Amino acid sequence: MRLNRGDFAAYFAALHEGSAPYAWQERLLDSVLDAGRWPEALVAPTGAGKTSVIDVHVFAHALAAARGLARPPRRLAMIVARRVLVDDQYRYACRLAEELDSAQEGVLAEVAHRLRAGRAGADQVPLLVARLRGGEPPSRRWVDHPTAVAVLCATPEMWGSRLLFRGYGSSSRAWPREAGLLALDTVAVLDEAHLSRQLLCTARRVAQLVPVADHAWEGPPPLQVVETTATPASGEGRRLGVDETDLADGSSLRERLCRPKPISLVPRKDWRTTRPRHTVVDEIARRAVELIAQADREHPTVGCFVNTVERAVALTAALRDKRIGERPLRVVMLCGQVRPVDVELLETRYPRLLTPAGNSDVDVLVSTQTLEVGADLDLHAIVTELASGTALVQRAGRANRRGLAAAGPVVVIVPDGDVSARDRSGPYDSDDLSSALAWLTGRAEDELGLAPWAVRGDPPPQQRHTRRLLQRLELGQVWHWDRTSDQLAAEPELDLWLSDDLRPETSISLVVRDDLPTDSADAVEQIRVLLPRRHEAFGVPIQTAAEILSEELARLRTHDRHAQLPAVLVRGDDVGPLTWTGPSEQQRARIRPGDVVVLSADLALFTPGEQGSPSVAVTESSGIRRARATDVLEAIAHRAGGPRTGEIVHRVTLADPALIDQLAPIDDPVDDAGPPVDPWTVAEKWLTDHQTDKDPMAAAAAGLLAAGDRRAADVVVLPSHGPPRQLVVIDGRRRDADDSIRQEWTPASGRVTLAAHQRDVAERSGELAAAVGLPAPLTSALTSAALHHDDGKADPRFQVRLGGRPAGPPLAKSHGGVGPETQRRRQDRSGLPPRWRHEQRSVIDAWPHIGDTNERDLVARLIGSTHGHGRTSFPHTASELLGPGAGPVLTRLAEELFDAGGWDELIERTRLRHGVWCCAYVEALLRAADGQISGEGR
Known part of the structure; x- marks a missing residue:
């Protein structure tokens, strides 16, 4: 079939159980197609279907490709300030991607075909989906595929920090790739933008600054920014959204937006208490039971919203003491700090719970602010603590969301008098609570209550802004941050450019693992092999995490004053032992937003996971009872559908002495000898001989090895020294490989020659450039850089490190399976100084070959920054770089560039000519081409 505009209704219906798109969603699609860009504002109340921007993004891109129209940005960033809502959008986008990938016919198949046709590279998934939020390791795959149509689901700080060359949770080597790709060919949709004024200001300023350069940018479009809210903060640009004409009698949108949500205010004298378990909790529980008893709907789940995690835990316990008839209440607690896999397993136990259909087996869903904004729930009624006016509107939006019932009751626990200046509840201060109470009292007199369309005419008071002035981003600041490989005198305080209240979502991840070695070196090695996965990460506020870690260290030191807490810190691609600061009796962990800390599963740091409710730290x-959390690295095999491609990981504990002796590592001091037996063969035989039917992950690992594709999996013995204790099978079909590993290692069975690798990268670079519409001069510079980006690897010393043979052709990569002792001996034999970078040498070796054109500086810059180093300086002088025996021509060139400041000047010239973000974008294309080819074993 030939895709056309009229197919949008069929496409939408295929994704939404036959439902037709609303008129405003149709207008949005037309606007994007006609202008080739998105409007500056979407004005739509809660319940109007704003998540459909994902559907519009995908269809618009496919239709533009089919009809030769101006293409809108490839990447859609959905930005919302609630982690669970990021997860909710991420799950929807994943489902859409799976529907497209599996479609065999009809409109979905045609959309998928058009999306695939616009991609370059071997990975032909039609839609890429990634998640960037605090409290979990960030997605990386999207940076390796810049030509893919993608949906990025992110929290404000995780997205904004990446845009400003300082991605939380990413290594400094990844910062320029992320910044370049987010600043170009991307549209950012900021949900509830009035709550993120500073980020909106910064994002729009970046959009203005991206093309600022001496040479006009003619590549993919700069960042586009869309604010979505019921009350836009400004009148700039084009607006689009729900109109009165969209609410015709009998329309489903009218039922959603106009059904009454009557308010019942419940004054409590002891409302002000901050203790988690108190009579306020008992009142909320009692009111919830009353609403359940009154329910006449097929799915009578009641939502209870409180303002802190501690109170949510206490309320869950109180509700479980209640009964409906002869049975206890079935209660589920959900907040932003739970592990994603726990949510997936929760949905396996209670299907459709977190969808509008709901699950009648759950009586009460307890949450914090997590489910306020954008969560597509349809609850019978809600009971809530007093919060800010905007928060209450969002919470009420979950009651009778689809408008199928006559009304959606809202019960609010409030003080029995005025709010005092000292009162505070969770994140809400006295001004927020006082203004909300006054407004809510007035709305309670209207029978429509908190119905979305009624609230549109009487909007709630905005949460008080703690910042009087917003910070304007200037180009000089960005130039400073662009020095991503330099140690700056002080790291920038990005809160000034990202956060409204200067108290950002400063979260880290906690991950628990069974059998974490007590020896720090062994623990670090184990985590390097088994990096934390997103599904197993607890999102924890950084202050809570710091207190937990300090408490646990103090507990250990009551028995041994020199004891250390076994913990591994993962920061981007960097893995090492957790370090501490401060005096020994008051030490605090050195952690920062986006970090991941791996701990032993033996530690009791979490709430008990009872009746299917996920645990939190x-x-x-x-004062809350704490318990151990389970290791869930392999738990994704138990969810519906089992592990997906790339998710298989299985650990085999070695107990057989004969097997341990066979797998003991051998490192030949002269040559690279292999192990006495092949770990792959051992793992395959062990999994075949042992029962795997009751362990779905073991069965999946057995099937992966039985297929016989050596590039599809890695089999690793741990530790690499001493007696083996573990055999690990890791899925390699969708490699998220560490960039620093891919530089020197390949999963292919044979070695990769330097000439073949560079030829392949140059060819792929040209394909990427053509797909994104890079102009001819920049395409020529990109492919020229790709053809020479690894020239420095021909250095004889580096060839020794790779295991190359003197008589053979220079290698680009060594093969896997080499033990660490062999690697260390190779490094010692090579004579290379520590931290020597082959890209720095590549610049010197390539210089005579890259021509004296207008883009010579850019070609050299691309070569030198291939792996994120050299921005702006390199660690070695000319003599250290070249070593003995270098000729006078190369020596003079190296001295000019790296001793006399020539390289720094070259970087400055390219910034002036092309702009900071545009340079980073072209760097990202080259690094993507290199990463794709390396991931394919070439």
Whole structure:
């Protein structure tokens, strides 16, 4: 079939159980197609279907490709300030991607075909989906595929920090790739933008600054920014959204937006208490039971919203003490700090719970602010603590969301008098609570209550802004941050450019693992092999995490004053032992937003996961009973559908002495000898001989090895020294490989020659450039850089490090399976100084071959920054770089560039000519081409 505009209704219906798109969604599609860009604002109340921007993004791109129209940006960033809502959007985008990938016929198949046709590279998934939020390791795959149509689901700080060359949770080597790709060929949709004024200001300023350069940018479009809210903060640009004409009698949108949501105010004298378990909790529980008893709907789940995690835990316990008739209440607690896999397993136990259909087996869903904004729930009624006016509107939006019932009751626990200046509840201060109470009292007199369309005419008071002035981003600041490989005198305080209240979502991840070695070196090696996965990460506020870690260290030191807490810190691609600061009796962990800390599963740091409710991390001082959390690295095999491609990981504990002796590592001091037996063969035989039917992950690993594709999996013995204790099977079909590993290692069975690798990268670079519409001069510079980006690897010393043979052709990569002792001996034999970079040498070796054109500086810059180093300086002088025996011509060139400041000047010239983000974008294309070819074993 030939895709046309009229197919949008069929496409939408295929994704939404036959439902037709609303008129405003149709207008949005037309606007994007006609202008080739997105409007500056979407004005739509809660319940109007704003998540459909994902559907519009995908269809618009496919239709533009089919009809030769101006293409809108490839990447859609959905930005919302609630982690669980990021997860909700991520799950929807993943489902859409799976529907497209599996479609065999009809409109979905045609959309998928058009999306695939616009991609370059071997990976032909039609839609890429990634998640960037605090409290979990960030997605990386999207940076390797810049030509893919993609949906990025992110929290404000995780997206904004990447845009400003300082991605939280990413290594400094990844910062320029992320910044370049987010600043070009991307549209950012900021949900509830009035709550993120500073980020909106910064994002729009970046859009203005991207093309600022001496040479006009003619490549993919700069960043586009869309604010979505019921009350836009400004009148700039084109607006589009729900109109009165969209609410015709009998329309489903009218039922969603106009059904009454009557308010019942419940004054409590002891409302002000901050203790988690108190009579306020009991009142909320009692009111919830009353609403359940009154329910006459097929799915009578009641939502209870409180303002802190501690109170949510206490309320869940109180509700489980209640009964409906002869049975206890079935209660599920959900907040932003839970592990994604726990949510997936929760949905396996209670299907459709977090969808509008709901699950009648759950009586009460308890949450914090997590499910306020954008969560597509349809609850019978809600009971909530007093919060800010905007928060209450969002919470009420979950009651009778589809308008199928006559009304959606809203019960609010409030103080029995005025709010005092000292009162505070969770994130809400006295001004927020006082203004919300006054407004809510007035709305309670209207029978429509908190119906979305009624609230549109009487909007709630905005949460008080703690910042009087917003910070304007200037180009000089960006130039400073662009020095991503330099140690700056002080790291920038990005809160000034990202956060409205200067108290950003400063979260880290906690991950628990069974059998984490107590020896720090062994623990680090194990985590390098088994990096934390997103599904197993607890999102924890950084202050809570710091208190938990300090408490646990203090507990250990009551028995041994020199004890250390076994913990591994993962920061981007960097893995090492967790370090501490401060005096020994008051030490605090050195952690920062986006970090991942891996701990032993033996530690009792979490709430008990009872009746299917996920656990969360809590401090000892909270007074809440704590328990151990389970290791869930392999738990994704138990969810519906089992592990997906790339997710298989299985650990085999070695107990057989004969097997341990066979797998003991051998490192030949002269040559690279292999192990006495092949770990792959051992793992395959062990999994075949042992029962795997009751362990779905073991069965998946057995099937992966039985297929016989050596590039499809890695089999690793741990530790690499001493007696083996573990055999690990890791899925390699969708490699998210560490960039620093891919530089020197390939999963292919044979070695990769330097000439073949560079030829392949140059060819792929040209394909990427053509797909994104890079102009001819920049395409020529990109492919020229790709053809020479690894010239420095021909250095004889580096060839020794790779295991190359003197008589053979220079290698680009060594093969896998080499033990660390062999690697260390190779490094010692090579004579290379520590931290020597082959890209720096590549610049010197390539210089005579890259021509004296207008883009010579750019070609050299691309070569030198291939792996994120050299921005702006390199660590070695000319003599250290070249070593003995270098000729006078190369020596003079190296001295000019790296001793006399020539390289720094070259970087400055390219910034002036092309702009900071545009340079980073072209760098990202080259690094993507290199990463794709390396991932394919070439």
